[in-house]
Amino acid sequence: MQSRKVPFLDLRVTDPSERSDLLAAVDAVLQHGRLVLGPEVEALESRFAAACGRRFAVGVNSGTDALFLALKALGLQAGDEVITTSMSWIATANAIAMTGATPIFADVADDLNIDPASVSRLLGPRTKALLVVHFNGRLCNTEALQELARSHRLLFVEDAAQAFAASNAAGKAGSFGIMGCFSMNPMKVFAALGEAGMIVTDEPALRDRLSALRYNGTVNREDCHVISLNARLDTIQAAMLLRRMDRVEEAIEYRRSLARRYHAGLRGLVAIPEERPGCRDVFYTYTIRTPQRDQLIAALAERGIETRVRHPLIMPEHTAYRPSARGEWANARRLVKEIVSLPIHGAMGADDVDYVVHCVRDYLAGR
Numbered sequence: 001m002q003s004r005k006v007p008f009l010d011l012r013v014t015d016p017s018e019r020s021d022l023l024a025a026v027d028a029v030l031q032h033g034r035l036v037l038g039p040e041v042e043a044l045e046s047r048f049a050a051a052c053g054r055r056f057a058v059g060v061n062s063g064t065d066a067l068f069l070a071l072k073a074l075g076l077q078a079g080d081e082v083i084t085t086s087m088s089w090i091a092t093a094n095a096i097a098m099t100g101a102t103p104i105f106a107d108v109a110d111d112l113n114i115d116p117a118s119v120s121r122l123l124g125p126r127t128k129a130l131l132v133v134h135f136n137g138r139l140c141n142t143e144a145l146q147e148l149a150r151s152h153r154l155l156f157v158e159d160a161a162q163a164f165a166a167s168n169a170a171g172k173a174g175s176f177g178i179m180g181c182f183s184m185n186p187m188k189v190f191a192a193l194g195e196a197g198m199i200v201t202d203e204p205a206l207r208d209r210l211s212a213l214r215y216n217g218t219v220n221r222e223d224c225h226v227i228s229l230n231a232r233l234d235t236i237q238a239a240m241l242l243r244r245m246d247r248v249e250e251a252i253e254y255r256r257s258l259a260r261r262y263h264a265g266l267r268g269l270v271a272i273p274e275e276r277p278g279c280r281d282v283f284y285t286y287t288i289r290t291p292q293r294d295q296l297i298a299a300l301a302e303r304g305i306e307t308r309v310r311h312p313l314i315m316p317e318h319t320a321y322r323p324s325a326r327g328e329w330a331n332a333r334r335l336v337k338e339i340v341s342l343p344i345h346g347a348m349g350a351d352d353v354d355y356v357v358h359c360v361r362d363y364l365a366g367r
């Protein structure tokens with residue numbers, strides 16, 4: 001097979017019709033001049049809430065802000081414990097720690113998502129909340145985790161940063177918790193052209209709290225009721241996200257078609273992220289597992305294929321957490337040495353997937 005370059009990501013906007021749509025959206029904002037929390041922010045919030053099956057959405061500056069403000073809106077503070085997964089981007093743990101609460105790290109199951117059995121072993125008198133992550137665009141075991149939250153009276157919050165429009169038989173990402181938090185940073189499946197985040201909820205009181213928290217805790221933009229930071233969403237990002245929302249379903253279906261092509265080519269050779277019945281995964285990453293991970297990465301790099309390990313450090317092993325991290329993560333620690341994410345994005349064609357499959361097979365099966 002002809003050698004080629006397959007980048008892990010390509011964030012350029014090359015489709016001429018999408019480009020002109022986005023530029024028109026920016027131009028409209030330049031004309032009306034309401035650059036922060038303008039009308040496009042409100043329009044995006046309504047569409048976003050509807051897309052998640054929730055009543056309200058509050059736009060913020062990033063997924064990290066979404067998580068931090070959601071936990072803050074629930075009143076979490078020093079002395080509280082929040083159980084979360086050990087395998088996620090570090091923003092998940094940081095959001096908990098920034099409220100003053102202590103993250104307790106639960107282990108993951110073989111699908112890399114938080115393991116309910118581990119969560120139940122970590123419950124204690126100080127446990128106030130469960131912050132689950134839908135890792136890699138696949139819902140975690142919402143049924144078992146919601147049941148644990150219900151029976152132990154825990155606040156159930158979703159970090160759905162990687163999972164916009166993912167679902168299982170019971171519902172969509174962001175529809176399970178008291179609040180669902182999203183990131184639209186440029187790498188995500190539903191992506192802004194810069195930083196952006198969103199929180200969804202059904203409760204008017206939480207919506208109001210979040211609206212205050214995202215602007216220095218002020219009510220009517222004048223009087224500070226709770227101490228907070230500035231986490232408002234730019235109108236220009238919201239305007240572009242609104243345009244992208246028209247195309248996001250198509251983009252997700254395209255990703256899913258690439259994933260099915262990977263499945264067909266790699267099944268039996270490595271552990272592949274196959275969808276479970278009733279689920280719709282959005283493939284934020286296409287992450288495989290193999291004991292020969294490091295050699296495979298090198299072999300693919302030599303043939304022009306860029307891969308990533310998302311993320312090489314599990315959360316409790318980051319420098320800031322390692323000395324005091326609590327919980328259990330034996331399975332996460334074992335699995336993190338075997339995972340590698342293959343390129344999957346809208347700028348790739350089926351022929352690119354076939355090339356990657358060919359090179360993986362060549363290396364793993366051909367030796």
Ligand SMILES: *Cc1c(COP(=O)(O)O)cnc(C)c1O
Binds near residue numbers: 062185196
């Ligand atoms: C991307 C991400 C975040 C943080 O979102 P930002 O918008 O980059 O701040 C939080 N949690 C998870 C699981 C993520 O993937």
